[in-house]
Amino acid sequence: MPETIPEDSVGLVSPQTMQFDEPLEFACGRSIKSYQLVYETYGQLNANKSNAVLICHALSGHHHAAGYHSMDDKTPGWWETCIGPGKPIDTDKFFVVCPNNIGGCHGSTGPNTINPETGKYWGPDFPPLRARDWMEAQFRLGVRLGIDQWAAVIGGSLGGMQAMRWSLEFPDKIRYSVAIASTMSLTAQNIAFNEIARHAIQTDPDFHDGYYLEKGTIPKRGLVQARMLAHVTYLSDTLMGDRFGRVLRAGDFQRGQYNPIQFEVESYLRYQGEKFSTTFDANTYILITRILDYFDLAREYDHDAVSAFSHARCKFLVISFTTDWRFAPERSREIADALIAAGKDVTYAEIDAPQGHDAFLLPIDPYIRLFREYMQRIADEVNA
Amino acid sequence: MSRHIRDDLYMLQDWITPKTRVLDLGCGNGDFLRFLMDHKQILGYGLEIDREHIIECVTKGVNVIEQDLNRGLTNFMDKSFDTVVMTQALQIMHRPDLVLDDMLRIGSECIVTFPNFGNLFSRAYLSFYGRMPVTKQLAYQWYETPNIHFCTIRDFEILCQEKDIDILHRNVIAERFPNRIFKELSPNLFGETAIYHLSKNK
Known part of the structure; x- marks a missing residue:
């Protein structure tokens, strides 16, 4: 932690916990009776509750996306480069929500929490989740926070896959979907x-x-x-x-x-x-x-990505990085092509960056500028 | 109708039907697509590779796709657009003829504009100075120019004939004297910019 918190940081933040005493049915057929989600929020929800942005984390991510938990923290949240005052996801304009997904291990109900029915750790007996189960849990968190429609659902890598899935699972509940360094299937x-x-x-x-x-x-x-x-x-x-x-x-x-x-x-x-x-x-x-x-975005649409995206109502931003060989630019181009064929509004940028897949977490100038301009337009629209 | 776009763009917007799908190859700063979105309620996409232009498009809320035209357009399906537009970029392409084929495959109709190298000024420049023409619009020396495939109006129409392309409309822009007076008399001699509306449906 630097001695003073930088001006473009959300500063000191604390995680919150939402308890859900209602069953959650998973795609695998199993369900849990109650669960909790740990999440963080940055910025203020506006009066007509139209400026909420959902951040979906990737494989190793969690709810702590920006800011510091204490002055002793060595590092800020995992997406500090993109979330904060004046940053692409501008906390002066958006109400940013980032939950730790269910099945995660940073406080939300998951394998390392206690199963109330057995009194033991869930461990390997935790239901085998699919991405859509996360959408449902995230959706319910939004409802509890008073959010009827997300201005944007945003994520990199696996987070981007969630942002796309959102556009199909809840087409009316999302205005923009931002998928960075992502793919429709592995x-x-x-x-x-x-x-x-x-x-x-x-x-x-x-x-x-x-x-x-x-x-x-x-x-x-x-x-x-x-x-x-x-x-x-x-x-x-x-x-x-x-x-x-x-x-x-x-x-x-x-x-x-x-x-x-x-x-x-x-x-x-x-x-x-x-x-x-x-x-x-x-x-x-x-x-x-x-x-x-x-994960396979088009599986239940007859393996046709165009048919899948035809169900979406939101607009899309797709970004890839030239040296990303985990989710290569070709994967993102497929997303953009399918969206165009489906007649959806989409912007696609291929950022020339040497950093590989992790580039989406880094302050790469053309990426940050483009991302900021795009988000600025959303902010103008939802805060109008 | 407010006009904040280039003359050649303003002239060709008449050929675009409202509420249709438009693909703009080399869409630049997005002004033209924005204009069509505002005045014709089209669903438009622009292809562009220039970083600053892409960001300008984003700022204007224009759908922009980062894609190099010289790498082909195979990702677009046959007849997936009503109109495919390419303004002042044909001469930059590695193979303008193949790009034209692709445009006519993807779009029901196409619109292209290009600088007419058969213009009196170009001819005079070459004959008097014995050097490649350098103009205000095309301000490059021969060795550094991105314009690698210049053609004349006549060249272009011969290509269309060979390829069985229908010329639905043709328009020429000429602003200098004496071009603007005589452009209808001999478009290839006096036209500065050529504008074509094409199709290949039969």
Whole structure:
């Protein structure tokens, strides 16, 4: 945490909790009787409640999207670059809501919370969710907050997939859908990466078939490996080359001596893996990567994306990044093409950026400017 | 009707039917699509690659798609638009003839505008100076110009004939003297900008 909070930050924020004592039926056929969602809000809801924006988080995200929880926080929320006063999602103009999705592990009901019926952790017995289950929970949160229609539903990566699903699940409840670095469905390669990550977790001896919390342990090694692998796929070759190159953290290659070598990139990945393993629940990781794998926007529309999007009523902004090889620009172009064919208003930008998939989290000038201009128009429309 | 658009654009808007689908190839700052949205209630999309132009389109609320025309238009389905427009960009294309094919495949009708290289001024410049014409509108030296495929009105009409393209309307703009007086007499000699309304339905 810097000594003073920057002017373009939402500042100190506190998470809130909403308890729902009503059953939530999931797409898999199972249901839960009650649940809670942890969420944060920034900005003020206007008098006619038309300026609310829903932020959907990605795989490793959560409700803390912007600002700081305390003056001791080392880092702000995960989308601090885009949410705040004067930023693309301008908190002077929008009422921003970001929940931790159900099935998550940062306070909302999920595998690492207690199942009231058994008195034990849900663990691997938590219902296998699909993305639409999140939409329903998010929708109900909106209703409780007095929001009838979202000015925009916005997300990057898996968050963008939710933003698109919203446009089909609740066409009248959303004016704009913003999908950044996203896709309508994962490729075989994407699924393969997710399966390697799950395999690493599930084969960790501390995994105990998912009942590790009851054993008082966590599958740390598996989580570290899963995160190290995933992290590589979020960056580009160029970016890793620029940031780490072949720089050595320890050791050298001097003749006649042996000093064990550690490359900078090795140390970086281990640090990322370690950090993640202490803050993320393994069962949630498995659950959410499966949500990603199962997601197919057009599946129930006869696998026709144009027919799927013909049900949408909102306008769309689609953004991709040239070096994103996890959800490549081709995936976003497919979205834009389908939207055009379906006769929907859409703007599509392909941002030339070396940072790979994670670019959507970074302050890349053309991206931020375009995003801000687009959101500004929405703000003018809903605050008029 | 308020007009804040270029002359060639104002002239061709008559050929666009209200409430139809319009694709603008190389839509620039989005002024033309915005004009058509406001005055003809069209559903429009513009293709553009210039970063600043894309942001201007966003600011104006114009649907803009970042796409390089030279990479083809295969992502657009046959007859998916009522009108496909390309203004002052044909001469920039790597293969103007193929772009024209694509435009006529995607749109029921097409509108193209281009600078007429058969204009008296260009002819005189080349014959007197023996150098490639440089004008206020086309202010590039030969080695740096993006305009790599200049043609004349006659060239263009021969291409249309070869390709069996119907010319629904033709218009020429000529603002300098003596062009503006004689443009109807010989469009290829006096026309500065050519405007064509095309179709290939048969």
